[in-house]
Amino acid sequence: MTENSSAGWPRPIDSILHGATDYTVGATLVTMFPRLARIEGTRAARQIRIAGAVHAGYSALTDYPLGIVKAIPYRAHLAIDAIGALALAATPFVTGQFRRGRDQWVPHVALSAFELSSLALSDPTGRGDYKADVEAVRRANMEDPARKIHEGGLAVTPGAAATNGGATAAATA
Amino acid sequence: MGSTTALTVLGSPDEVRRKWEDPTFRPEYITDSDADVTFREAPGDRGTEIHVALQRADPKGKLGQVFQKVVGSVSMAKVKDELRRFKQLVETGEVARSEAAPEGERAERKLKQRPAQPLEQSELQKAGV
Amino acid sequence: MRANVWSGRNTVQVENVPDPKILNDRDAIVKITSTAICGSDLHLYDGYIPTMKKGDILGHEFMGEVVETGRGVSNLAVGDRVVVPFPIACGQCANCRNELYSACENSNPNAGLAEKMFGHPTCGIFGYSHLTGGYAGGQAEYARVPYADVGPMKIEDDLTDEQVLFLSDIFPTGYMGAEFCEITGGECIAVFGAGPVGQFAIASAVMLGAERVIAIDQFDYRLEMARNKAGATDTINFDADPDVVEQLKVMTGGRGPDAVIDAVGMESVSGHAPLQAIERLKQASRQETDSGAALRDAILACRPGGIVSVIGVYGGLMDKFPMGALMNKGLSLKTGQCHVHRYMKPLYEHVKQGHIDPSFVVTHKLGLGEAPNGFETFKHKEDECVKVVLKP
Numbered sequence: 001m002t003e004n005s006s007a008g009w010p011r012p013i014d015s016i017l018h019g020a021t022d023y024t025v026g027a028t029l030v031t032m033f034p035r036l037a038r039i040e041g042t043r044a045a046r047q048i049r050i051a052g053a054v055h056a057g058y059s060a061l062t063d064y065p066l067g068i069v070k071a072i073p074y075r076a077h078l079a080i081d082a083i084g085a086l087a088l089a090a091t092p093f094v095t096g097q098f099r100r101g102r103d104q105w106v107p108h109v110a111l112s113a114f115e116l117s118s119l120a121l122s123d124p125t126g127r128g129d130y131k132a133d134v135e136a137v138r139r140a141n142m143e144d145p146a147r148k149i150h151e152g153g154l155a156v157t158p159g160a161a162a163t164n165g166g167a168t169a170a171a172t173a
Numbered sequence: 174m175g176s177t178t179a180l181t182v183l184g185s186p187d188e189v190r191r192k193w194e195d196p197t198f199r200p201e202y203i204t205d206s207d208a209d210v211t212f213r214e215a216p217g218d219r220g221t222e223i224h225v226a227l228q229r230a231d232p233k234g235k236l237g238q239v240f241q242k243v244v245g246s247v248s249m250a251k252v253k254d255e256l257r258r259f260k261q262l263v264e265t266g267e268v269a270r271s272e273a274a275p276e277g278e279r280a281e282r283k284l285k286q287r288p289a290q291p292l293e294q295s296e297l298q299k300a301g302v
Numbered sequence: 303m304r305a306n307v308w309s310g311r312n313t314v315q316v317e318n319v320p321d322p323k324i325l326n327d328r329d330a331i332v333k334i335t336s337t338a339i340c341g342s343d344l345h346l347y348d349g350y351i352p353t354m355k356k357g358d359i360l361g362h363e364f365m366g367e368v369v370e371t372g373r374g375v376s377n378l379a380v381g382d383r384v385v386v387p388f389p390i391a392c393g394q395c396a397n398c399r400n401e402l403y404s405a406c407e408n409s410n411p412n413a414g415l416a417e418k419m420f421g422h423p424t425c426g427i428f429g430y431s432h433l434t435g436g437y438a439g440g441q442a443e444y445a446r447v448p449y450a451d452v453g454p455m456k457i458e459d460d461l462t463d464e465q466v467l468f469l470s471d472i473f474p475t476g477y478m479g480a481e482f483c484e485i486t487g488g489e490c491i492a493v494f495g496a497g498p499v500g501q502f503a504i505a506s507a508v509m510l511g512a513e514r515v516i517a518i519d520q521f522d523y524r525l526e527m528a529r530n531k532a533g534a535t536d537t538i539n540f541d542a543d544p545d546v547v548e549q550l551k552v553m554t555g556g557r558g559p560d561a562v563i564d565a566v567g568m569e570s571v572s573g574h575a576p577l578q579a580i581e582r583l584k585q586a587s588r589q590e591t592d593s594g595a596a597l598r599d600a601i602l603a604c605r606p607g608g609i610v611s612v613i614g615v616y617g618g619l620m621d622k623f624p625m626g627a628l629m630n631k632g633l634s635l636k637t638g639q640c641h642v643h644r645y646m647k648p649l650y651e652h653v654k655q656g657h658i659d660p661s662f663v664v665t666h667k668l669g670l671g672e673a674p675n676g677f678e679t680f681k682h683k684e685d686e687c688v689k690v691v692l693k694p
Contacts, residue, residue: 016575016578016579016582017582019575019579020579020583065575065578065579066575066576066579127682132674132675132677132678132679132682132684133675134679134684134685136672136675137666137668137672137675137676137679137684137685138685140668140669140672140675141666141667141668141685142667142668142693143664143665143666143667143691145665145666145685145686145687145688146686148527148531148662148664148665148688149523149526149527149530149531149665149686149688150526150530152530152531153530154530154531154532154533155505155531155532155533155658155659155660155661155662156505156508156509156531156532156533156657156658156659157509157656157657157658158508158509158511158533159487159508159509159510159511160509160652160655160657160658161506161509161510161511161652161657162485162487162509162510162511163486163510163511
């Protein structure tokens with residue numbers, strides 16, 4: 001596997017995609033989700049709305065490309081996502097409302113499952129997983145990138161192709 | 174697609190007309206069909222314009238006839254292919270061949286290209302090489 | 303022979319394929335000694351260019367030794383060391399005679415396809431989708447070179463492969479980009495993109511006598527190379543501050559650069575994250591093929607009356623092109639696939655005279671078998687990767 005994916009499976013979601021999902025999901029939960037799930041007006045709807053608002057809120061405070069105030073480190077954000085997902089799933093059982101019918105706990109569990117699976121596919125370094133074996137490339141490389149970039153002088157002579165007397169320009173360079 | 178097309182070939186109208194009649198260069202589809210072909214000198218030194226107006230599309234071959242009914246414009250595609258082929262022969266002496274289209278440009282080939290890798294020895298003859 | 307073939311989005315594989323054969327009298331077969339991965343190959347890799355087919359051999363920057371020639375080739379002999387330009391040009395049509403080699407009228411046997419997309423067909427290109435003819439590319443052990451009496455240029459000295467390979471594409475492309483800017487001495491040029499083509503655009507602007515050359519990119523290591531090696535006088539990292547237009551104005555005393563070079567192309571990235579997210583979404587859903595982030599900034603930054611030189615590759619249609627800025631500021635837009643044949647000999651002279659050492663961009667030299675890893679490393683800018691050269 002690659003250095004980026006210390007997990008045994010690909011984690012292609014980078015921090016921009018994760019952020020876009022955070023805001024979209026947050027907004028959907030607060031606005032349309034209760035009506036679509038037909039739980040409008042119930043306790044479940046309120047809980048899910050709060051979850052959505054909180055999620056969007058701490059996303060805006062996260063230090064990643066789509067964050068507004070970059071306060072919370074990305075890995076901490078992912079940890080909060082996980083804790084929040086578990087809390088959301090647990091809520092109907094803690095309050096006892098699960099006894100009032102399936103629609104009072106299934107949405108919570110489903111949303112939680114979605115959140116956890118998206119977390120499993122998110123690369124904690126934020127770059128997005130990829131398939132190259134960087135170590136193999138380093139071993140096979142017959143060139144030294146660091147030396148090429150940082151050592152030695154200019155590879156070009158200023159003014160050497162100037163049409164109005166390249167020699168003069170090169171001399172003054 | 175409309176029913177007229179034009180292509181400019183580098184060469185004087187006399188040269189181009191002569192090559193058009195020559196059996197090695199002759200674009201068969203166009204000359205066998207009822208198309209109206211005119212040669213005009215292009216402005217400046219740009220060569221000769223060949224204008225082809227399809228009168229009555231009369232495609233040869235089953236494929237052409239079926240396409241004609243469905244698409245109605247395969248004959249124009251074939252006309253363009255042949256014009257380009259003629260231009261390549263006149264200007265460069267050969268027909269442009271790629272690994273994906275080894276016979277040169279063919280309207281039928283557009284839908285079914287080879288992958289862009291070298292041909293097997295056995296495929297060369299079929300490609301007309 | 304072994305060749306690096308396209309096998310779907312984000313996938314290339316080294317496979318065994320038949321050896322190339324002479325198909326026309328003016329063909330030659332070249333045994334490849336060095337070949338490279340180009341930034342434009344990434345557009346194929348990322349799936350933005352249509353008409354790719356599984357099994358297509360990639361690669362349009364290559365050089366090597368002539369091993370066979372068709373009956374119509376008299377300028378080359380078996381054993382000659384040659385660099386092959388990436389556009390395939392017949393040399394005899396009106397465009398070729400006017401030195402517009404990448405607009406060759408005869409070399410594309412899929413002209414009908416290209417005509418649908420662009421209005422007119424353009425030249426054939428090695429290993430660059432069926433739109434450009436479906437020619438087998440050069441990331442392989444051998445390649446068939448059409449019109450070998452026109453394209454390949456002989457190398458008859460001791461320069462290493464890495465010093466002359468880039469005459470096939472990226473050095474002439476960067477140079478053409480700088481030439482478009484009409485540098486007479488003393489200009490401020492802004493180069494968007496410090497990838498290999500950007501590096502050569504910077505180096506060429508420096509050679510042509512520009513007084514200030516500003517390199518713009520999001521990767522510090524590439525900006526380092528631009529400064530240390532290519533001669534850039536200033537750099538901007540737009541990750542740190544996405545307002546490139548403002549920074550360029552400040553750097554040029556409020557005037558704006560005299561000319562701007564877009565060496566980024568269709569997969570450009572914006573420093574403004576929300577804009578970047580929207581562009582990515584649009585490109586991912588193929589609502590637009592070409593992202594305009596860099597080009598927009600370039601047009602807005604350029605001083606009125608200046609020149610916008612576009613050498614980054616674009617394929618289709620772009621949303622939100624700042625036509626108003628272009629028109630009202632009276633900018634000139636100059637662009638094109640590089641007419642490589644025009645530049646090969648003069649630039650070879652510069653290399654021979656020591657005015658430039660093109661091998662400065664090479665950070666990775668790998669065996670052909672490592673091509674898939676090479677593509678990914680290049681794509682994701684890992685390991686300080688700037689240019690990958692493959693040795694078959």
